[in-house]
């Protein structure tokens with residue numbers, strides 16, 4: 001007889017769906033409606049780990065269940081404009097190939113540029129990809145291939161008298177490879193498409209907000225959906241309920257998990273996942289295990305955080321110490337002295353550099369800043385305040401003003 005190992009009701013690897021996915025009802029309805037409406041265009045943006053990819057993937061699933069066609073191209077790792085075209089082509093062939101048998105050959109014949117065809121053993125599909133030489137071709141040639149790929153999807157939707165929903169995930173990457181020019185080019189490629197609907201999803205809110213501003217390429221083209229945190233009370237209750245259903249007594253663990261790890265959904269679910277594991281092993285209520293679960297994750301991320309820390313300048317490290325301690329304003333006389341900050345102007349400039357590096361963000365805390373990664377914040381408190389002769393503060397939520 002084999003003993004069934006109870007599954008952990010929290011998942012953090014990849015996107016989540018079904019019972020691992022909670023809330024977001026209004027957002028789902030809005031994105032699903034966009035995917036089904038010919039020519040509709042929306043941008044969904046919010047911080048990393050908030051749940052954008054899970055959300056748009058769930059919306060695609062719903063669209064497919066209703067008989068629609070929709071797919072996601074992940075642009076998070078691309079290095080060239082040709083890579084973007086390739087990602088879209090590959091995703092289109094996979095998703096549309098499941099729906100229409102002749103989709104891949106249809107794509108290729110409409111595309112009108114040379115592609116290679118490779119059978120994919122996992123799915124049995126024949127997948128087209130653009131000539132690799134295109135990656136080092138002129139920017140114009142690469143852009144033409146991107147426009148041709150998008151036009152091809154449009155033509156397919158038109159000929160099949162249907163709407164194809166296309167999600168470009170981490171679309172702000174196009175800015176990295178071509179700045180504002182690339183934004184205008186993408187606008188030009190999609191604005192007249194009336195059979196494809198577009199969902200542009202992305203992190204790096206500051207970059208995206210600029211891309212949507214007056215005088216910029218996407219101004220007035222897109223509906224907007226800013227994705228914020230899931231309601232704390234809802235998330236806390238959901239965590240308790242998931243634990244209880246999987247035979248672990250929660251005793252209010254959810255609220256503590258959200259307080260310590262919020263506001264990013266993934267961070268919260270990650271602590272819930274570890275907390276569940278600990279509580280199952282110790283057979284004690286999950287509420288007793290939350291703080292230690294949080295510190296387990298800090299320990300798990302030690303190597304990555306340490307190497308990030310080592311890559312920072314001493315003034316940057318000092319600002320991070322001050323933000324981690326968060327006892328008072330960053331630029332008070334007391335703070336400047338205690339944390340060895342040269343001047344209030346220098347401290348503020350350093351904080352701005354840390355925001356650009358994705359380590360800090362503005363927040364209504366004592367210092368005016370908070371960490372992107374709550375485990376980094378705790379690591380700095382545990383490992384570096386001792387350098388200044390300060391005690392490690394007890395584990396606790398970031399205090400908001």
Ligand SMILES: Nc1ncnc2c1ncn2[C@@H]1O[C@H](COP(=O)(O)OP(=O)(O)O)[C@@H](O)[C@H]1O
Nearest residue numbers: 011012021022048049050051052053054266269
């Ligand atoms: N609606 C949700 N319900 C439950 N967990 C979620 C939800 N959205 C996100 N998560 C958690 O966050 C993790 C990261 O989500 P993801 O969609 O990849 O975020 P993003 O694309 O914003 O970086 C998921 O693996 C899951 O653990």
Ligand SMILES: [Mg+2]
Nearest residue numbers: 052053054169
């Ligand atoms: Mg994502």
